[in-house]
Amino acid sequence: xxxxxxxxxxxxxxxxxxxxxxxxxxxxxxxxxxxxxxxxxxxxxxxxxxxxxxxxxxxxxxxxxxxxxxxxxxxxxxxxxxxxxxxxxxxxxxxxxxxxxxxxxxxxxxxxxxxxxxxxxxxxxxxxxxxxxxxxxxxxxxxxxxxxxxxxxxxxxxxxxxxxxxxxxxxxxxxxx
Numbered sequence: 347x348x349x350x351x352x353x354x355x356x357x358x359x360x361x362x363x364x365x366x367x368x369x370x371x372x373x374x375x376x377x378x379x380x381x382x383x384x385x386x387x388x389x390x391x392x393x394x395x396x397x398x399x400x401x402x403x404x405x406x407x408x409x410x411x412x413x414x415x416x417x418x419x420x421x422x423x424x425x426x427x428x429x430x431x432x433x434x435x436x437x438x439x440x441x442x443x444x445x446x447x448x449x450x451x452x453x454x455x456x457x458x459x460x461x462x463x464x465x466x467x468x469x470x471x472x473x474x475x476x477x478x479x480x481x482x483x484x485x486x487x488x489x490x491x492x493x494x495x496x497x498x499x500x501x502x503x504x505x506x507x508x509x510x511x512x513x514x515x516x517x518x519x520x521x522x523x
Contacts, residue, residue, distance in 0.1 A: 350432070354439075363447075371416050375420075392430040406425055455496075456485075491507035
């Protein structure tokens with residue numbers, strides 16, 4: 347995450363917190379980020395350096411009509427500063443700030459086979475106990491892992507899979523000659 351994106355997200359978060367509007371600001375910003383993800387033409391338009399910032403601000407203003415005033419003002423500022431193409435990234439950082447403030451941790455559990463609900467709850471319970479935070483987990487199945495689990499929290503990745511162990515062993519064999 348670029349420093350500028352973090353800076354913009356923090357500024358919006360602090361303004362929303364001060365106005366006691368974090369939840370509605372998060373909802374509006376998330377909806378806009380989702381629209382950018384789902385409409386490639388919109389993403390391309392916002393990232394196009396040949397489009398005038400006022401044109402981007404106008405489109406963002408239309409998209410956010412009737413929404414949170416803080417978000418609308420923020421979108422104008424971001425467009426004016428030439429950062430409209432980074433809104434999806436700013437949203438991810440904003441969501442991370444909200445999660446941190448609410449003492450939530452979002453994790454992704456990847457396993458070779460589908461976890462039972464009991465097994466998933468057990469893993470989530472261990473993560474909650476270790477982190478002291480409420481854990482929101484998503485689960486995915488990746489048969490190429492062979493066995494074990496890969497845990498992702500933000501940019502942190504803990505690989506306890508059989509495939510990961512085999513890869514580490516291969517690296518040790520290659521470098522120890």
